[in-house]
Amino acid sequence: MRDDTVNFSAGPAGLPTPALERARDELLDYRGLGASIMELSHRGPEYGAVHEEALGKMRVLLSVPDDFEVLFLQGGATGMFGMLPLNQLHDGGSADYVMTGVWSDKALAAAQKVGQARAVGSGAVDGAQVRVPGRDELDLDPAAKYLHFTSNNTIVGTQFSNYPVGRGVPLVADMSSDILSRPIDFADFGMIYAGAQKNLGPSGVVVVMARRDFLAQGSKNIPTIFQLAAHAEKGSLLHTPPTFSIYLLRNVLDWVEAEGGVLEMERRSRAKAERVYGAVEASDGFYRCRVEPAARSRMNAVFHLPTPELDTRFVAEAAERRLIGLKGHRTVGGIRASLYNAVRLEGVDRLVAFMADFAQSHA
Amino acid sequence: MRDDTVNFSAGPAGLPTPALERARDELLDYRGLGASIMELSHRGPEYGAVHEEALGKMRVLLSVPDDFEVLFLQGGATGMFGMLPLNQLHDGGSADYVMTGVWSDKALAAAQKVGQARAVGSGAVDGAQVRVPGRDELDLDPAAKYLHFTSNNTIVGTQFSNYPVGRGVPLVADMSSDILSRPIDFADFGMIYAGAQKNLGPSGVVVVMARRDFLAQGSKNIPTIFQLAAHAEKGSLLHTPPTFSIYLLRNVLDWVEAEGGVLEMERRSRAKAERVYGAVEASDGFYRCRVEPAARSRMNAVFHLPTPELDTRFVAEAAERRLIGLKGHRTVGGIRASLYNAVRLEGVDRLVAFMADFAQSHA
Numbered sequence: 193m194r195d196d197t198v199n200f201s202a203g204p205a206g207l208p209t210p211a212l213e214r215a216r217d218e219l220l221d222y223r224g225l226g227a228s229i230m231e232l233s234h235r236g237p238e239y240g241a242v243h244e245e246a247l248g249k250m251r252v253l254l255s256v257p258d259d260f261e262v263l264f265l266q267g268g269a270t271g272m273f274g275m276l277p278l279n280q281l282h283d284g285g286s287a288d289y290v291m292t293g294v295w296s297d298k299a300l301a302a303a304q305k306v307g308q309a310r311a312v313g314s315g316a317v318d319g320a321q322v323r324v325p326g327r328d329e330l331d332l333d334p335a336a337k338y339l340h341f342t343s344n345n346t347i348v349g350t351q352f353s354n355y356p357v358g359r360g361v362p363l364v365a366d367m368s369s370d371i372l373s374r375p376i377d378f379a380d381f382g383m384i385y386a387g388a389q390k391n392l393g394p395s396g397v398v399v400v401m402a403r404r405d406f407l408a409q410g411s412k413n414i415p416t417i418f419q420l421a422a423h424a425e426k427g428s429l430l431h432t433p434p435t436f437s438i439y440l441l442r443n444v445l446d447w448v449e450a451e452g453g454v455l456e457m458e459r460r461s462r463a464k465a466e467r468v469y470g471a472v473e474a475s476d477g478f479y480r481c482r483v484e485p486a487a488r489s490r491m492n493a494v495f496h497l498p499t500p501e502l503d504t505r506f507v508a509e510a511a512e513r514r515l516i517g518l519k520g521h522r523t524v525g526g527i528r529a530s531l532y533n534a535v536r537l538e539g540v541d542r543l544v545a546f547m548a549d550f551a552q553s554h555a
Numbered sequence: 556m557r558d559d560t561v562n563f564s565a566g567p568a569g570l571p572t573p574a575l576e577r578a579r580d581e582l583l584d585y586r587g588l589g590a591s592i593m594e595l596s597h598r599g600p601e602y603g604a605v606h607e608e609a610l611g612k613m614r615v616l617l618s619v620p621d622d623f624e625v626l627f628l629q630g631g632a633t634g635m636f637g638m639l640p641l642n643q644l645h646d647g648g649s650a651d652y653v654m655t656g657v658w659s660d661k662a663l664a665a666a667q668k669v670g671q672a673r674a675v676g677s678g679a680v681d682g683a684q685v686r687v688p689g690r691d692e693l694d695l696d697p698a699a700k701y702l703h704f705t706s707n708n709t710i711v712g713t714q715f716s717n718y719p720v721g722r723g724v725p726l727v728a729d730m731s732s733d734i735l736s737r738p739i740d741f742a743d744f745g746m747i748y749a750g751a752q753k754n755l756g757p758s759g760v761v762v763v764m765a766r767r768d769f770l771a772q773g774s775k776n777i778p779t780i781f782q783l784a785a786h787a788e789k790g791s792l793l794h795t796p797p798t799f800s801i802y803l804l805r806n807v808l809d810w811v812e813a814e815g816g817v818l819e820m821e822r823r824s825r826a827k828a829e830r831v832y833g834a835v836e837a838s839d840g841f842y843r844c845r846v847e848p849a850a851r852s853r854m855n856a857v858f859h860l861p862t863p864e865l866d867t868r869f870v871a872e873a874a875e876r877r878l879i880g881l882k883g884h885r886t887v888g889g890i891r892a893s894l895y896n897a898v899r900l901e902g903v904d905r906l907v908a909f910m911a912d913f914a915q916s917h918a
Contacts (some may be wrong), residue, residue: 197589204602204798206594209583216582220575226560226877230757230803231569233880239567266629266759267780270794274778302778389795394593396629396759396797415637415665417630431633432752434759434797435567440593514589517596 198539201517202346202492203369204389206534210450211393211443230436239435246442247428253445253454254371256401257378261424263400264438268387269295269368272398273302276364276383278418279410280337281307287364288312288333290341290356293321293348294523295366299340312339313356315487321348323484327356336361338382338406344370346390347521349494349528350487355380362406370491371399372448373533374458382406383420390491391533393441396434448533457533464531464540465490471544478551479527496526497554503527506550515543561902564880565709565855566732567752569897573813574756574806593799602798609805610791616808616817617734619764620741624787626763627801631750632658632731635761636665639727639746641781642773643700644670651675651696653704653719656684656711657886658729662703675702676719678850684711686847690719699724701745701769707733709753710884712857712891713850718743725769733854734762735811736896737821745769746783753854754896756804759797811896820896827894827903828853834907841914842890859889860917866890869913878906 199206222229222238232239243264250262265271276299281287286308289300292315303309312332313325332339339361344351346369355363355377362382371386378384383402389395400420407421416422416430423430448457469488472479472495481488481495497503503526507519520526529543562569585592585601595602606627613625630638639662644650649671652663655678666672676693678686695702702724707714709732718726718740725745734749741747746765752758763783770784779785779793786793811820832851835842835858844851844858860866866889870882883889892906 199590199594201590201594201596204593204595204597204795206590212583212591216579219579219582220572225879227562227564227569227879228575230567231562231564232567233564234567234758266631266634266797268629268794270780271629274780277778298779302780305776305778387795394797394799395597395795396800413668415640415668416661417633417637417665431631432567432750432758434629434757434800436757436803437759437797437800440799516588516590 197514197516198535198542199517200515200529200531200535200543202390202521202528202530203387204395205517205530205532207393207440207444208447208534211440211447214443215440229439232435234429234432234435242435242439242442243428243433246438246445249442249445249449250399253448254376254401259404260378260401261404261407263402263420263423264428264433264441265398265400265423266396266434268395268398269366269385270298272366272385272400273299274306275418275420276340276385277303277306277309278414279420281309282411282414285337286310286333286335288330288336288339288361290325290330290339291315292324292342292350293345295342295345299342299366303340315350320482321345321350322482323487324350324352325356327354330356332359332361334359334361338362338364340364340366343367344489344491346492346530347524349481349483349489349492351489351491353486362403370489372454372457373461373491375454388437388441390530393444394437397437397441460537461490461531461533464535464537465493467540467544468493468529468531471547475547475551476555478555479547491531493529493531494520494524494526500525502554505554509550510543510546513542513546515539515546560877560879561898561905562880563878563892563894563898563906565753565884565891565893567758568893568895570756570803570807571810571897574803574810577806578803592802595798597792597795597798605802605805606791606796609801609808612805612808612812613762616811617739617764622767623741623764624767624770626765626783626786627791627796627804628761628763628786629759629797631758631761632729632748633661635729635748635763636662637669638781638783639703639748640666640669640672641777642783644672645774645777648700649673649696649698651693651699651702651724653688653693653702654678655687655705655713656708658705658708662705662729666703678713683845684708684713685845686850687713687715688719690717693719695722695724697722697724701725701727703727703729706730707852707854709855709893710887712844712846712852712855714852714854716849725766733852735817735820736824736854738817751800751804753893756807757800760800760804823900824853824894824896827898827900828856830903830907831856831892831894834910838910838914839918841918842910854894856892856894857883857887857889863888865917868917872913873906873909876905876909878902878909
């Protein structure tokens with residue numbers, strides 16, 4: 193990302209400039225080898241070192257417990273919607289799903305193609321996703337293989353601040369859009385997965401962190417490529433991994449580490465979200481956020497202007513100030529400011545200043 | 556790839572230098588937008604243009620018929636080993652597989668996890684893959700859903716020069732390692748797939764070309780993400796595609812087009828292979844190729860020196876001349892010179908000159 197531009201895209205999203213500069217500088221000649229890292233064998237020492245470094249940094253940055261595997265796979269979170277039930281439900285059993293938007297809907301639908309899966313709670317009020325259900329509202333099956341939820345909902349802008357712990361049932365979360373923005377308490381989890389294209393890197397790689405015993409109960413009656421345990425056994429080298437995407441992910445993890453790690457990302461994330469929602473609240477109703485305050489996402493601030501015409505104008509004028517990617521999702525409309533790790537606080541200040549100017553001239 | 560280096564890697568393999576230079580030059584600022592192409596929404600106009608251009612160029616370069624879809628997916632060829640039978644065999648039926656090495660073995664094993672699949676012929680002689688079976692040698696089932704084969708076998712260095720046409724049964728081929736090196740007669744095919752990391756681009760994207768009626772008979776009783784027809788319906792935007800990998804693929808396709816297209820790639824490929832195998836034949840038995848002449852791969856020339864120690868020495872001395880990636884696969888040993896599209900004829904001449912020098916000094 194160029195330094196004069198602030199990219200609020202929901203994903204694929206902006207990446208830290210140093211991670212991209214490093215990629216550019218060694219794109220044609222990796223460490224004097226005469227070839228790009230993407231032109232080298234995934235079984236060779238050069239890529240091998242990158243692969244191990246990325247896996248190791250992921251583990252260190254999130255304090256992943258020793259009984260969890262870290263995997264780099266393909267297919268994004270949507271791929272995991274399919275692989276998760278293929279592994280856990282193919283040979284029987286049932287799973288519970290918490291419904292907080294489109295991604296939960298897709299995850300549940302995929303599971304129901306494979307086996308038994310139930311919706312056990314929802315964040316919808318009068319048909320609109322404006323909150324997340326508390327754990328007491330969930331109709332849980334204590335015999336479920338897992339309880340699935342989406343930790344952050346990019347489209348509607350809701351986020352779980354407390355996980356819906358499920359009475360001994362392993363949690364599984366799609367954390368695509370808030371991973372690495374706060375620490376994770378792994379105690380109740382069987383598995384966490386996250387497409388890279390928000391907080392981690394480019395699209396094309398999905399990170400899976402899963403407890404070994406949870407992986408071990410996966411079906412063996414499916415093609416090996418879909419067996420999560422098989423990927424774990426081979427250290428995510430069961431087949432050719434997306435080497436350049438993992439290399440970029442490594443660069444991003446290096447940047448997170450250099451900036452102070454996950455706690456610093458969380459501190460910045462709180463500060464960025466407070467400023468945007470603060471600007472919404474301070475606008476005397478010009479900007480309106482439909483999400484209940486307790487469930488407002490720190491990653492995707494979704495709000496509306498008085499009319500769709502003003503929404504459109506806001507996006508266009510913001511782009512003139514090099515504030516890009518602010519258009520809301522087509523199903524929700526309005527504005528969506530995604531505040532992922534690579535979005536700098538100064539960038540958010542520019543957005544907040546623009547919001548004030550725009551409200552003043554159009555109120 | 557640096558111009559003084561020749562990369563004979565089997566994959567991920569060398570890419571054309573102009574394709575990488577273009578990526579480097581616009582890595583941080585795509586067309587003045589202030590962001591990298593990998594930082595932009597896959598639903599936005601900028602990436603959308605790249606996506607359509609890549610799909611269109613693939614179609615034009617290979618003269619893909621109108622009743623075929625072109626798809627860009629994730630998971631590589633190994634992913635397709637799983638998705639193909641999930642689509643075609645999940646709800647019943649059987650498929651035939653031609654066995655010509657490790658990749659065929661994996662493809663068959665994956666299919667047998669899903670439904671019925673039979674091995675119907677092999678290139679093995681006394682346990683070693685040294686040829687490809689002729690169509691008359693195949694024990695074909697006229698009711699099979701498809702007949703699968705691997706068009707080029709990277710590990711052992713065999714290649715089909717004529718496809719094993721199956722009496723009305725749709726052919727399905729894994730063409731990962733020879734796609735875009737020669738024209739394809741699509742008439743007998745139901746589907747062709749190819750991981751990008753040899754002739755097309757970086758790892759992380761797999762190209763699928765499939766006849767619409769073949770796709771349409773795919774199962775709907777599997778998660779949507781595994782339904783090839785669903786990807787076709789959404790123009791390979793069913794979920795977030797690996798945008799940067801597809802962008803690089805587009806750059807490579809541009810290069811192929813600028814160089815003269817597939818016929819020119821085929822002409823060069825023949826010339827490169829003739830020179831390497833010619834050097835083997837001219838070596839008075841110092842270099843030995845175990846593959847029958849008619850089945851020798853134009854993409855991966857596999858040969859052995861008199862001893863494993865000499866193989867190792869050959870690889871090391873070649874690297875000193877900046878001829879890299881020549882080590883044979885661990886299961887076969889010896890030397891493997893991969894002659895994919897990005898390997899220039901001058902590079903092959905350097906290899907051939909080195910082979911003569913090495914033979915002279917060590918014979």
